[in-house]
Amino acid sequence: MIKTLYEIFQHWSAKGSVYLLSDLHLDDDDCLLMDPDWIPPEEQIWIINNKVTRNDTFICLGDVGSSDYAAQIKAGHKVLLLGNHDRRKDYKDIFDEIYEGPLFISEKILLSHEPVYGLPWCLNIHGHDHNGIEPYAEGCKHLNLAANVCGYTPVSLGLLIKGGILADISSIHRQTIDRVAERKQMKEQFYRGIEMLSED
Structure with a gap:
């Protein structure tokens, strides 16, 4: 069980591991335009099924491709x-949960x-970018799991967390508390300065 997940998502890890992958583009015609070394859908499904078991949760971060292959x-x-x-509508009978837009899971x-x-207070796990992305881009820590970027292999969320990927990220709560304390200190310094000026 991944305890750091919000309670509504903890069922993902209740029976097994949680794996993530994005941009499978299974059997999409334009794959070779994005990457001339794009592997065939049968090979992608084989890689996924050799990593992810029937007890696990598989999360696809978008751009699935063929629903016939996804069903495998x-x-x-x-x-x-x-x-x-x-x-x-193409995937409603294949995926147990479908979301639109970004999703905070912890x-x-x-x-x-x-x-x-x-968003400097979170790790953004995503896909879409088939060329890779800097781990820290514009103040936010990123992990790009587009299939062709991460070797077409699903990544274990639990192992990422255990490996310390979140260790250098301050929570929004910590950052808010630090900002309030900083503002309070600046305000106190300001009023001390005014007092000193009025004493002179």
Whole structure:
């Protein structure tokens, strides 16, 4: 069980591990335009099914591709964040949960299809960018799991957390408390300065 997940998402890890991957583009014609070394959908499904078991949750961060191939993913629970190429109706019978837009799954973890910027208090796990992305872009820590960027292999959320990926991220609560304390200190210094001026 991944205790850091918000309670509403803890069922994802109740029976097994939680794996993430994005931009499978299963059997999409334009894959080779994005990456000339794009692997065939049969090979992608084989890689996923050799990593993810029937007890695990598989989360696709968008741009699934062929629903026929997606149906072959053998995870016990499947979650989809819709990507810019996805339509809910194509996957409603394949995925157990489907979300639109970014999804906070814990205090410090934001899942999205496209990268989200300007949130220094969270890790943004996403796809969409097939060329990779800087780990810290515009003040936000990113992990790009587009299939061709991470070797077409699902990544374990539990192992990421245990590995310390969140260790250098201050929570929004900590940052808010620090800002309030800083403002209070500045205000006190300001009033001390005024008192000193009025004493002279």
